[in-house]
Amino acid sequence: MVTRSADETKVVVSRPLSIYGDSEEDSTYKAPKPIQRILSLFKDIGPGFDLTYFKLPPLFNFPKSHLQCYGETVYCIGTDMLSRCNQADSPVDRFASVVSWSISTLRPPLFGLAPYNPVLGETHHVSRASLNVLLEQISHHPPVSALHATDEKQNIELIWCQQSVPKFNGVAVVNEVRGKRQLKLLNRGETYEMNSPDLLIRFLPMPGIDWDGDVRIKCPENGLEAELRFGHKSFLGLRGSHRSVKGKIYQTSTKKTLFQINGNWDRTVTMKDNASGKQTVIYNAEEVYSGLKTPIVHDLQGVRPTESAAVWSELSEAIMSHDWEKAKEAKNAVEEKQRELLRERGSKGEIWVPQHFRVTHTKDGGWDCFPTQQWVPPAPIVVPLS
Template structure:
């Protein structure tokens, strides 16, 4: 991701969504996330801890996330991150000891509004809403078995497409390999055309 206004680019991955059926049905994020900003020389490591469930549905705390922000060259930690991604996440300055709220899920989610499909005919088959819509619907209905089956079907279908895909060119961005490795991504237009799905802020 490139923030042209700040002259910074970020390379990152994402956690995996895990759907559990037994002993307690549910969905959660799990895995390790790395975020690198070469311009600032800073990196972040985040670990989404998967809940461990024991007898009668009791187990560890769900939604736990831990991590740190550090200098890429010295590996010196400057901030520690701790909390629950579905509740509240704090960040601690390791030098001063100051702790502040980095993310408050309740506060942020309460302000979200349901996305609106402005133009159903303009929704591409590759839109996230189209690809994962049925999975999301089953999760909202708390049908974990159905969600797991649909998720597996989507992943299998996408793997098949990836195996036969030769080249891919983004519609709104120029994507070019960099000499030092990685990719350079720049917008083709001054402004991206109106999206068929919008969410009012």
């Protein structure tokens, strides 16, 4: 969807991604074929190569920035699983709700296509009902994104700091996702801290995309932790389960396992009570991804110049219309503008400072971010509820 003001300010938003794919009639999110064309991009790259700054031609982009993809995992959802985390009365039920919500945030992009690499200072601001979400690209070298989301009605706060480090190993791209995610249930006095699995993009022998690795979720206030293992089929497809998730919820102090987690994050996930043997479905992908709504521009004048949907509007519009020459020009224009700003700051001796986050470096070389405001304000771009 393209929105313009009287002064020709342009904002382009596209429909949210879903794990269920898209119709044959719509080629907006379809990768170039055959697979050899995709592999040709890596012909001069050896195993272990860091792809952080690898530039894709627009033909291999879909019309979204990484910031928009991160934000969608929070505000584009069929069932409001985030509010459920705060509504359960018992600590165990709240913890189980947080586990299921964390699974719902893991929707991979489509094979053969990738979002745009955000430019420094790029922002993305969207609201869904009382949930307000604000993201900012707080570093470009290395690329680091920060997210702050608040819901004053539900007394919920989210703070994420995320750095993706993609590397090519000869048959796949392993995208390591570094950084921590915090979910705060403010009226409960509980903070849940978690990490993200890695994104595995396989080219051979069968192309595909999966989440892979271990996730730990912990809440010191209620003394519970969870360990989740996201898996996939082996290289030849002889072992493992497609898009599987297995794990447990246990007491931090005694290490006693209370529940077993088992299922597939693109279908259903169950939780089995070790004491009673009772099994409950805690996650249903069909509910999470059904009826996803495309955001709309509610207040065009309130859209920041740094908004993803404005920064990349020309490129997104060109991709959606399959005008690849225009897309190439639009992408080059955004990148050249950023180079000019970098040269300008360098000539003045200026150091760029994020607008919405304070940033610190951790002992292990990672990043921490702290929002500069208590509550995220309502956004000019909103997700309709019906």
